[in-house]
Amino acid sequence: MLTESTRQPEQAVSRTTIDAGDYYIGTVKAGQTLRILDLEGNQAADTLFYSAADPSERYSAMDTIREQGNVYLTTGSVLRSNENTPMLEIVADTCGRHDTLGGACATESNTVRYDLEKRCMHACRDSWMLAIAEHPEYGIEKRDISHNINFFMNVPVTEEGGLTFEDGISAPGKYVELTALMDVVVLISNCPQLNNPCNGYNPTPVELLVWDN
Numbered sequence: 001m002l003t004e005s006t007r008q009p010e011q012a013v014s015r016t017t018i019d020a021g022d023y024y025i026g027t028v029k030a031g032q033t034l035r036i037l038d039l040e041g042n043q044a045a046d047t048l049f050y051s052a053a054d055p056s057e058r059y060s061a062m063d064t065i066r067e068q069g070n071v072y073l074t075t076g077s078v079l080r081s082n083e084n085t086p087m088l089e090i091v092a093d094t095c096g097r098h099d100t101l102g103g104a105c106a107t108e109s110n111t112v113r114y115d116l117e118k119r120c121m122h123a124c125r126d127s128w129m130l131a132i133a134e135h136p137e138y139g140i141e142k143r144d145i146s147h148n149i150n151f152f153m154n155v156p157v158t159e160e161g162g163l164t165f166e167d168g169i170s171a172p173g174k175y176v177e178l179t180a181l182m183d184v185v186v187l188i189s190n191c192p193q194l195n196n197p198c199n200g201y202n203p204t205p206v207e208l209l210v211w212d213n
């Protein structure tokens, strides 16, 4: 469901740009609202959420999909943890669809899907691994890197139940906003993928804005 926000960028308490192919890791406190802004359009933001108190509790696609009875994420979606606890709620969305089934790119999957020579290409899993290695203070380990949300990515489910990576439906300036229901750690890989249309074959920056309410 398309819903615009009334929050003003100038009232945000923080603004951070994630360069194309880079990562972000940080904490959003309960009650704060995070906006992920697709600056140039059709850019997948591969995102993981963890309980700040205990990173073994993390975003769960299964629990989220089952509880809301829908495979797509948009306004009103409550993101649930592997303990079925509400973590965040999507409170505004001008894109209208976000994927929670397609997973993230990895050098291994790039070789299977595309070509053996793609192994050296940068991938989301590498960005996440770099993030947790450079920021051990969050207590997130390799085994905590699990399935993720692909904000702004379009992976429609066919009538037969098939999945396809399709051209994005996002555009410059589209955004999704989430209010944290617990203190969460946000880990984002701004996807560097060049082999499928998730980034329009041209990775571009995204911006994160946080408001206190």
Ligand SMILES: [Zn+2]
Pocket: 046, 104, 105, 106, 123, 124, 125, 191, 192, 193
């Ligand atoms: Zn990726």
